[in-house]
Structure formats: structure tokens, C-alpha cells
Amino acid sequence: GAVVSQHPSWVICKSGTSVKIECRSLDFQATTMFWYRQFPKQSLMLMATSNEGSKATYEQGVEKDKFLINHASLTLSTLTVTSAHPEDSSFYICSAREPRDTGGYTFGSGTRLTVV
Amino acid sequence: SQKIEQNSEALNIQEGKTATLTCNYTNYSPAYLQWYRQDPGRGPVFLLLIRENEKEKRKERLKVTFDTTLKQSLFHITASQPADSATYLCALQAGSYQLTFGKGTKLSVIP
Numbered sequence: 001g002a003v004v005s006q007h008p009s010w011v012i013c014k015s016g017t018s019v020k021i022e023c024r025s026l027d028f029q030a031t032t033m034f035w036y037r038q039f040p041k042q043s044l045m046l047m048a049t050s051n052e053g054s055k056a057t058y059e060q061g062v063e064k065d066k067f068l069i070n071h072a073s074l075t076l077s078t079l080t081v082t083s084a085h086p087e088d089s090s091f092y093i094c095s096a097r098e099p100r101d102t103g104g105y106t107f108g109s110g111t112r113l114t115v116v
Numbered sequence: 117s118q119k120i121e122q123n124s125e126a127l128n129i130q131e132g133k134t135a136t137l138t139c140n141y142t143n144y145s146p147a148y149l150q151w152y153r154q155d156p157g158r159g160p161v162f163l164l165l166i167r168e169n170e171k172e173k174r175k176e177r178l179k180v181t182f183d184t185t186l187k188q189s190l191f192h193i194t195a196s197q198p199a200d201s202a203t204y205l206c207a208l209q210a211g212s213y214q215l216t217f218g219k220g221t222k223l224s225v226i227p
Contacts, residue, residue, distance in 0.1 A: 006159070032213060041125075043205070043217040044160070093159045097213065104150060104162030105215065112157065 002028050002098050006108025013084055013115055020080045021111045023094035029074035030096035034105070035067075038091040050077040050094075084115040118143045120218040122206055128224045129196055137191040137221045139206030144216075146208035149182055149189050154203045154220065163204075164191075196225045 003026040013019050023033055031052045036044040048069050049057040056069035068080040081088055095107040123138040139149070147168050152160035166173045166182045166189070173180045179192040193200050203220040210216075 004159075034213070034215075041219065043120075043219045044215075046214060046216075049213070091157075095159070098162065102162065103148060103165040106162065107152075107159030110157065110159045 002026075002096075002100065002106045004030075004033075004094060004096055004106050004108045006094055006111060008111055009109060010112040011114070013113070015085055015115055016083055018080055018082045019084055019113060020078055021092055021094075021113075023077045023079070023096075023108050025075045025096050028096075028099040030077075031074060032097065033071060033077040034095045035069065035077075035079050036093045036095065038093060038110075044093065047079075052077075081113065084113070086115045089113055089115045118216065120144070120206060120208060120216060122204075122218040122221045124221050125219070126222045126224070128226060131196060131198060131225050131227050133196055135193040135196045135200070135223055135225070137204050137206075137223065139189040139191065139218055141187050141208055144187070144208055144210070146210055148209040149180075150207045150209065150215065151178075151180055151189075151191050152205040152207060152217075154205055156203075160205055193223075196223075198225045198227050201225050 005024045033050040035047045038044045047062045050069045050071040052071045058064045071077040093110040095105045098104050119142045121140045129135045150165045151163045154160045164180045177194045181190045203222045205220045206218040207215040
């Protein structure tokens with residue numbers, strides 16, 4: 001089946017630094033990718049929709065200057081958490097629509113970000 | 117405001133029995149309802165999608181029902197196995213690409 005590869009799987013960074021998370025669609029092209037954040041025992045919350053070749057669409061309450069999204073090719077979207085703070089510590093997951101006509105979405109394996 | 121509720125945070129069931137998970141929603145008119153499985157520290161995995169004009173969908177040991185009058189979906193796993201232990205997420209899609217997820221139900225299948 002369709003695979004979305006997400007790296008790194010975990011990262012620890014110091015407050016004030018930036019962290020980049022990559023999301024690649026393998027063997028299929030994804031003009032649109034989605035970035036979610038999930039806190040423990042909470043639902044996945046959509047942060048932004050990443051569109052290849054154009055600006056990302058951010059959900060209400062998500063700071064676009066803090067969470068920079070770049071979707072420069074049909075197989076790669078990146079999320080950069082800038083000037084990270086401990087409250088940004090969370091599980092970040094990307095997804096893309098499955099290329100098969102199932103209507104479902106395929107998700108990356110997630111990135112556990114810890115800001116110390 | 118829109119709300120999605122999965123009735124139990126956790127559900128324990130004996131191996132071989134049928135597990136039934138519930139997803140209720142309010143202030144929402146989804147065109148599609150999807151179910152995902154999520155293992156600890158992993159991203160969700162797509163299981164099934166059911167459309168608003170469909171009552172039931174099956175895939176192997178999985179069955180999903182969708183009642184738009186009751187605003188409820190039921191997710192069944194028959195002949196449950198310990199390997200079915202995971203968190204199951206309900207997600208609604210109104211028409212655009214965006215999914216809205218419930219908090220999930222953690223299913224434990226006891227041998």
C-alpha cells in the first residue's frame with residue numbers, strides 16, 4: 001500500500017532552537033499533505049494543509065510564523081518548528097490522501113518532539 | 117460547536133468475542149466517516165470508510181455501521197484477537213479533504 005515516510009521519529013531540542021520534520025510520499029505523488037499534532041490521550045488536531053507549490057493553509061489558532069511549512073515537490077513536505085518552547089512538545093504526524101480510491105488517508109509514523 | 121465522542125476511553129474484551137466501539141457526533145453533517153487504528157507511538161492506519169448514504173460496510177472481521185439520524189457509527193471487530201489491541205479512532209469528513217478525529221477508544225483484547 002501507499003507509504004508516507006516521516007523523519008525523524010523522535011527529536012529532543014533545546015528551547016529557542018528550530019526543528020525540521022520531513023514527510024515524504026513513497027511511490028506516489030501528493031499535491032496535498034496534512035500536518036497534525038497529538039497530545040497524550042487527545043485527538044489528532046489538524047494544524048495545517050500543505051499544498052505543493054503554494055502557501056500552506058493554517059487552522060485557526062496555529063501560528064504560521066512558528067510552524068513553517070514547505071511543500072516544494074510532489075513527494076516532500078516539511079514542517080519546521082521555529083524557536084521551540086517546552087509547550088511545543090508533542091507528537092507531530094503528517095498524512096496524505098491514499099492514491100488508491102479508498103477515500104482514506106495514509107499517515108506517517110509520527111515525530112515525537114521534546115523541547116527541554 | 118462540533119463534537120465527536122467515542123463512548124469509552126478504554127474497552128477490555130475477552131479474546132474471541134466481538135468488540136463494539138461507538139462514535140457519536142453533534143452539530144456535524146459528515147459526508148464520510150472513517151475508522152483508523154493507532155498503535156502507541158505510531159501514526160493512524162486507515163481501516164474503513166463509510167459514506168452518508170451507506171448503512172453498513174464490511175472488511176474481513178471488521179464491520180462499520182452509520183446512522184445519520186442517530187448521528188452515530190458503530191465499529192465491530194468479530195472474533196477479536198490480542199493483536200487487535202490498539203486505539204481506534206473515528207474521523208469525520210464533511211466534504212473537503214479535512215478530517216476531524218475523536219479521541220479514540222483503547223481496546224485491549226485479553227487472551
